Amino acid sequence: MPDTATPRLQLTGITKRYPGCLANDHIDLSIHAGEIHALLGENGAGKSTLMKIIYGVTQPDAGEIRWEGEPVIMRDPAYARDRGIGMVFQHFSLFETLSIAENVALALGADAGTPRQLESKIREVSQRYGMPLEPHRLVHSLSIGERQRVEIVRCLMQDIKLLILDEPTSVLTPQEADDLFVVLRRLAAEGCSVLFISHKLNEVRALCENATVLRGGKVSGECVPAECTDMDLARLMVGDAEGLEAEYPKASGGAPFLRIEALSWRNDDPFGVSLEDLMLEVRAGEIVGIAGVAGNGQDELLALLCGEHRLPREQGPRIRFLESPVAHLPPDTRRRLGMTFVPAERLGHGAVPEMSLADNALLTGFQQEGMVSSGLIRHGRVEAFARRIIDTFAVKAPGTHTTARSLSGGNLQKFILGREILQQPKLLIAAHPTWGVDVGAAAAIHRALIELRDAGTAILVISEDLEELFQISDRIAALSHGRLSSLQSTAHTTATDVGRWMAGQFDHTTPTAA
Structure with a gap:
């Protein structure tokens, strides 16, 4: 075990200014060997800027960085990686036209070994983390969740002393997150430091030994997460935590606005997912939630709903909006009818x-x-x-x-x-609406969706966050291997039920709940 008396990473007075914005204002932060340390703060608090400074992407205007007791200038990411620092960014840094193995090889450089050795190691490491990957797959064919897996695996394949994780569980199921935590605890026990950024406060309390909280670019507090409640942490982050634990009444909805009937679609991509006999209804004035592990047909369903993938005209009735066939229509025509879309990928x-x-x-x-x-x-x-x-x-x-x-x-x-x-809109379709946003922003987004629902809009939310789906959805279903469970009232459904559906254990003959 390394000596833990001297911090592995120590930041003193780190300051970074942008035009019209003081992103980091004299920030102090210390992380020791073998420590899992949380960095918390609402969106725009300065977390990402600070991480980029540590990783050499951005240079500070003032302040000092010490690495294992010695002052250093993290002049670029290659220099940081040579010191043993790895980072998983919230926005993916992958080349879409290259394979998983080629992306990993670019990160590892001369340490990648032969292609066969690299492919074998990718399979072994990804299986050990519970995030299996096929090295030959092209990145553009991967779902959002699968791309996140590549980022994590690529980073953990390096010989790292400090692992920086920016929202690593945003697109992981609770079980996948638990598996990742097992790996992180093992790395910490071996002396690796972990800097963990997450807006899922229950994860922070379960995983992290210490936390530094930023607000408005400054350090607003430090704490031991295990000794705090979620609301304690939220107050440090946003000041006023009123409304963050809102419970919304469930709605029964009105007339059906969106109908999907016997929708099957064959995906020509050998790594994609085909859809099989989907049945779905979204009513005016209700929120329907679709759960599922990444890569089970969510992207394909979204593409068919928004018009990126279209069906032949004779199959237009497979998707109906306000009783009119739309499956053959382009995206702009669907928007003119009153449909709007929030895709899974922001940038x-x-x-x-x-x-x-x-x-x-x-x-x-x-x-x-x-x-x-x-x-x-x-x-x-x-x-x-x-x-x-x-x-x-x-x-x-x-x-x-x-x-x-x-x-x-x-x-x-x-x-x-x-x-x-x-x-x-008359119909809003949103994928991962609160992915990577802080608790205050998530609460604001939820309120906005509920207000839109109460104004009569039909809303379809596709998310891997079961807690979110149960909080805002009136009815819920799950996708598994391109098949959709029946819709059930969230008021009469448990997370265990949905978890079973996500694993494919459901019966299409079950009647849809009102």
Whole structure:
């Protein structure tokens, strides 16, 4: 075991400024060998900036970094990796046109070994973590959850002394998260330090020995998570924790707005999932939740619902919106009918990274607010719409001309969701609506969804967070290997029931609950 008297990593007075923003304000942080340390804070508190400084992606304006007692300048990620620092980013850093093995080889460099050795090691490590991967698969064919697995496995294959994990369990099931925690505890017992960023406070209390909390770019407190309640931690993060434990009344809904009837779809991708005989109904004024482990058909279902994948015209009735066949229609036509969508992937799918928030607001909101007239963009109305999103959903951004890439993950999520909600849709389909957002932002998103439901909108939420689905959904089902369980009332369903459905243990003949 290494000497734990001297911190493995010690930050003193770390400060980083951006135009119009003091991201880190004289932050002190120490992590010892074998310690699992949590870094907490609401979106925009400065966590990601601090992690990028530790990993060499960004240079601080002031302050000192000591690594194993010696002052260092983390000049770039390669230098950090040479010191034994590995990082799993919240936004994936994978080349989509390369295979899993090729992405891992790029990270390991000369240490990757021969292709056969590397492939064997990927299989062995991924199996040991309970996140099996096939090295030959191309990244673009992977689901969001599977890409997260690649990031984690790629990092853990390195000889690391400090592992930084930014929201590593966002797309993992509770069992997968438990398996990951077993690995992290084993690494810590062997002397590896772990810096763990998560908005799932129950995970932090169960896993982490110490925690540092950021608020507004400053350290607002330190604590031992096991000695705190979730609300104690939430108050350190956001100050006023009122409304974070809201319980919402369940709704029965009205007329069916979305119907899926005997929907089957063959996926030509050998690594994809085909859908088999799906039956689903979403009513006006209700939230339907779809649970499932990543890679069980969620992406394929979303693509068919939003129009990225279309069926032949004669199969249009397989998906009906307001009793009209839509399965053959393109995305823009579906939007004109009153459908809006929040995709699983924020950057590159939900928003164009290099474009401003105003331009990203225009991308899907062009039919609203008279933003386009006679083929011309009315920039003033576009700016006003983007500003309304920012103000209504408390998006932390310097202004509407800020690029999407510059926002924290949680703030970008709030912007994308707000953009779709403010279009007052008849049907909202949202994938992982609170993925990677802090407890305060998650509560705000949940309230917004409930308000939209109560205004009569039909809402379909696809998520791997069972706690979230039970909190906001009126009815719930689960996807497993491209098959969908029957819908049941969440008020009369348990997490054990849904877990069984997620494993494929359900009967299509079970009647749909009212």
